[in-house]
Amino acid sequence: MSSWYKSWILLTGFILFYVAYLLFGAFVFSTIERPVEDKLKRDIQVLKEEFLNQSCVNATSLENFLERVLQANKYGVSILPNSSASSNWDLASSLFFANTLVTTVGYGHTTPLSDTGKAFSIFYALLGVPFTMLVLTACVQRLMHLVTYGPISMFRQKIGLDPLAATAVHFAILLLVVVLGFFVVPAVVFSYIEDTWSFLDAIYFCFITLCTIGLGDYVPGEKPGQNFRSLYKISVMVYLFVGLMMMYLVLRAFHRMADLHGLTSFFQLPHCDEDIEEDREPIIEAGHEDQHEVEASAKPLDPASQTSYNTINR
């Protein structure tokens, strides 16, 4: 079978698996969530009827009222008494919003209401998203040397592990550190600060945020009367940025490890770009370490060797 043919079959296989994965997820979500939703629906209906019975409100004016309230809710405006104090668009919140826009997290708890705001968001994101990706990749490139090459050569020399084992051990430790430092610890902090969040909710929030999915069902700093609200929001921003960087780093390290172990060739996935310009196994050759570090950090930011966000590598 020619390799061209083979790669088409592989692609079809990937796509079919992808579709099957989505359908599987759909089935599980549907089974878990639907009964809960049905029960909530019934409870709400009952509540509404009770409300109508007790009060002198007629059905149409209630419908109008509900429509307005729901619309306001969508934009983050609530008519409950204590939430009218803080605005959704003071400087810290706007900064938070700009950050979620530019990192593509996009919670949606506040969205631009005015038409100019919407148009501005489009152009702002058009420029800001690639800019963010550039900054993140630049940081990760420099961090890689610190976090990956150094420890691996140390493993090789001091402990005497062979290259494959060294990379695997290093990756496992890196993963553990990242999970502890960027999921568990922040989750503890969040569950302490936000009183309605449990620890599980907080970990769910950290995960959904750091993957830039950003559902928006949990957003920190939204409860009314939050102390030090601006400082809190800004530190969440910093957490988001650094966390994204670490996720990128882990992904990169995993990619290189998979490369070395031959997994990428097996699945015919793209190899790490840097291998083309440098040695085949840059993280293994202890002797060439310094030279590579100097070269790599002096190299101007090559767009070709970057991982852009939604492609692994070219």
Add this chain to the structure above:
Amino acid sequence: MALLALAHFMYQMVGATIFQMLEKEAEDHNHFQLEKLHFLANCTCLDGLHMERFVQVIRDSSKVGLSLKGNQTMDSFWKFTSSAVFAATVVTTIGYGNMSPSTTAGQIFCVFFALFGIPLNMVVLNRVGKYMLAIERNACDFIQGKTNHRKLTRFMIHLLSYLSGTALFFVMPMVVFKQQEGWSYSQAIYYCFISLSTIGFGDYVADSNPDKYYPEWYSILMASWIFFGLAWLALVINHTGEILERLNTHLKHWWSPEEPSNAGPVDEVKEPPVDG
């Protein structure tokens, strides 16, 4: 490096101040408070406390995506097709948020589902993007074989692919959404952009208005639009990277023409063989 980080931070600060200026006026707390008082004044039997509780319930239910309006004969949010759409928005990291798992089991499953789904999605999109690129390259070579203007054909092909991509993934969906969802053109294009960039606010979501009737092909069309649109966007980003790199080498050539060795290794990388 530090300069880059500083510039990035300044960019966000500038954005923040502009957003604040634009949005502060549109957000009108007082208006809603007046409405509420008006409503209360009309209905004398209603006391404030009871209504606050009612509104809290409305709020909580709208967070999980339920609407209290009208009769409750609307379809469940978590029926199979909409759960599939939700799974797709998780895996592509769009994450609208108009529906989100409210049970703990659902949340835990969501985390693991995304853990495997997101890399899978990135791999598939990457491959599809590469194939789109290969098609474009083949077309380029074919036409270059016919004419002699190498750079011109290349430029024209790139331009054509950019334009057709924009038309296919922005302009056409804009028209379809205006017709099916009843949004204005600007809202539709705002929605297209926010979805394809995977920001996914969720203030506008196609195929989820309970008051509208959608044709059967609508959700499939939406899903393919998102899939191919994302692949095309990945392609465009890669392309832009390529172009920037070429620009970089051209500038280096022009800046220091007596150092041809600089361009050497980069030239070899410029057109990596597409895995055939």
